[in-house]
Amino acid sequence: MVSRARTSTSARMSTSARIPVWEDALRQHGYRLTAPRQAVVEIVAESGRALNPTEIYDRARVAYPRLGLVTVYRTLEKLEELHLVQRVHRPDNCQAFIAGVEGHQHLLICQNCGRVQYFSGDQLEALIQRVEADTGYQVHDHWLQLFGKCGEC
Numbered sequence: 001m002v003s004r005a006r007t008s009t010s011a012r013m014s015t016s017a018r019i020p021v022w023e024d025a026l027r028q029h030g031y032r033l034t035a036p037r038q039a040v041v042e043i044v045a046e047s048g049r050a051l052n053p054t055e056i057y058d059r060a061r062v063a064y065p066r067l068g069l070v071t072v073y074r075t076l077e078k079l080e081e082l083h084l085v086q087r088v089h090r091p092d093n094c095q096a097f098i099a100g101v102e103g104h105q106h107l108l109i110c111q112n113c114g115r116v117q118y119f120s121g122d123q124l125e126a127l128i129q130r131v132e133a134d135t136g137y138q139v140h141d142h143w144l145q146l147f148g149k150c151g152e153c
């Protein structure tokens with residue numbers, strides 16, 4: 001079965017509304033929210049662009065200059081574990097992270113500025129059925145990222 005979740009209203013949560021929700025989720029999972037961790041959470045929650053750990057580090061250090069890169073990695077790991085962020089692959093081959101949305105969504109990534117947008121809808125059914133028939137695989141899920149240039153670039 002291919003997941004077919006459609007865009008839900010909760011997926012449209014504004015970026016600033018995300019911060020308290022994420023902080024609650026982290027606390028509920030026993031993660032102590034220190035000032036440096038909080039600085040990382042805020043940067044990732046508020047960004048509409050996929051950021052790699054170094055970019056997050058540079059931005060979060062503005063709010064918390066003594067931040068360490070290890071804290072960035074650990075916080076990202078925890079956010080990923082709680083499905084609050086998604087890992088995306090950028091054309092420059094570096095791992096980047098973006099605030100996730102609920103449900104099954106596909107990603108559009110601007111190769112120029114890194115802006116990320118989600119879109120839903122699956123017209124992949126026919127393709128998946130053909131691939132299954134050709135290969136004997138049973139497809140359970142898929143992960144789609146489209147790269148290009150955003151409307152503002």
Ligand SMILES: [Zn+2]
Binds near residue numbers: 110113114150153
């Ligand atoms: Zn762009």
